[in-house]
Amino acid sequence: MKTKKLINDGAAAVDEMLAGILAAHPRHLRAVEGSPRSIIANEGPRPGKVGLIIGGGSGHEPTFLGFVGKGLADAAAIGNVFASPPPDPIIECAKAVDGGAGVLFMYGNYAGDVMNFDMAAEMLAMDDIEARTVLTTDDVASAPIDQRERRRGVAGNVFIFKAAGAACDLMYSLDEVERVARWANDRTYTMGVALSPCSLPQTLRPNFQLGDDEMEIGMGIHGEPGIARGPLRSADEVTAELLDRILGEMKPKRGDHVAVLVNSLGSTPLMELYIMMRKVKMTLDASGIEIHLSLVGNYCTSLEMAGASITLMHLDDELQRLIDHPCDCAMFRSGEVLR
Structure with a gap:
């Protein structure tokens, strides 16, 4: 089709x-x-x-x-x-x-x-x-x-x-x-989950297949195979698994600061992203990790793929200053932009 x-x-x-x-x-x-x-x-x-x-x-x-x-x-x-x-x-x-x-x-x-x-x-x-x-x-x-x-x-x-x-x-x-x-x-660490495929403008055909009740953890933004395919689970369960893998590598300490991105892969709406963001905040709060900056929305997509990714940047003083530095781009602005 x-x-x-x-x-x-x-x-x-x-x-x-x-x-x-x-x-x-x-x-x-x-x-x-x-x-x-x-x-x-x-x-x-x-x-x-x-x-x-x-x-x-x-x-x-x-x-x-x-x-x-x-x-x-x-x-x-x-x-x-x-x-x-x-x-x-x-x-x-x-x-x-x-x-x-x-x-x-x-x-x-x-x-x-x-x-x-x-x-x-x-x-x-x-x-x-x-x-x-x-x-x-x-x-x-x-x-x-x-x-x-x-x-x-x-x-x-x-x-x-x-x-x-x-x-x-x-x-x-x-x-x-x-x-x-x-x-x-x-x-910087990212983990994603795919819920449905995308299609290229030239072919108008899905670039991979997922069952109606399936999801795939770790799929790449071009449809590269992930690490686990299984039944669709709740937003809290998926968010917890993505964060477990990220925090397992990051190994932050209580009082550390992070920047958070909850990103749509294309067609996943803000409602679902903010449900995930809620769980991210709950999890980090429980570990004593401070969120310095949070971004939620479409930042790195894969055409119309359904799914999302979570990114954490483990901040130090220098990275925090640089993340806070003003920028003024066509599709992204932050800080007090000096003109």
């Missing part, structure tokens, strides 16, 4: 979406002339500042281009649905935001992204633009803790990009921005 989507042509969906986003957010975003998949912040890039470039496949909106703006990312390179951007738009992003202090690439740990961003970095070196990379690896379910370098980057990107973008905006050196980005990634 084909799914229903409000599109014109599946092959044109990404470019038509980008045209709509640029029409809606001209104060925040522009495309590089001649490179429509290279989206640049109107404010943010400036001489002497490290340029932060994020990117990846479409279908996860507002990740990635929704986090481009002052105080966060300077640019995003956009790929086809669930596909890495090729090197050319990445290179054009870097040239557009290079302020002479180098650029940092940040993206989820997926083979196609790694290959294309690495290729772009090699080509930029020929133009004397230094490009370094920090991969995000927050998906607890995707590999054991002793193989964290193999883990995927998922909704934790929001907090990890936020910390790195603040460091760039505060004019940290490239060495310091890279240090912050790696530390933020090391302190």
Whole structure:
């Protein structure tokens, strides 16, 4: 059975979406002339500042281009649905935001992204633009803790990009921005649950199958297999299992502070997310863990997939300051934005 989507042509969906986003957010975003998949912040890039470039496949909106703006990312390179951007738009992003202090690439740990961003970095070196990379690896379910370098980057990107973008905006050196980005990634943990599949605009077919009464713990944002499939359980039971796995690795102490994200994978509504948030707060309160910041909503989606993820960032004083730093993006704003 084909799914229903409000599109014109599946092959044109990404470019038509980008045209709509640029029409809606001209104060925040522009495309590089001649490179429509290279989206640049109107404010943010400036001489002497490290340029932060994020990117990846479409279908996860507002990740990635929704986090481009002052105080966060300077640019995003956009790929086809669930596909890495090729090197050319990445290179054009870097040239557009290079302020002479180098650029940092940040993206989820997926083979196609790694290959294309690495290729772009090699080509930029020929133009004397230094490009370094920090991969995000927050998906607890995707590999054991002793193989964290193999883990995927998922909704934790929001907090990890936020910390790195603040460091760039505060004019940290490239060495310091890279240090912050790696530390933020090391302190961020995500677990998710899928309830139903999504479908690509080109195929209009579900990209995996789940029974009417089934759920899958740990499924990836492209439909990668999770770690446990079984009968659908209550919101409190699912939230408790996701948090158990996160807290088992994080090992916070009483009095520690965290940032929390309860994220919809696409079609799960706010009602259900806030029911989960209620259980998150109850659980953390019982352990003496303080919530410094909470975000609830669509932050890293998988088209119309039903399900949710929970992310915790284990804050220290530096990460807390960076998370609180103002930003003004097309689809995400925080703090007292200075203009």
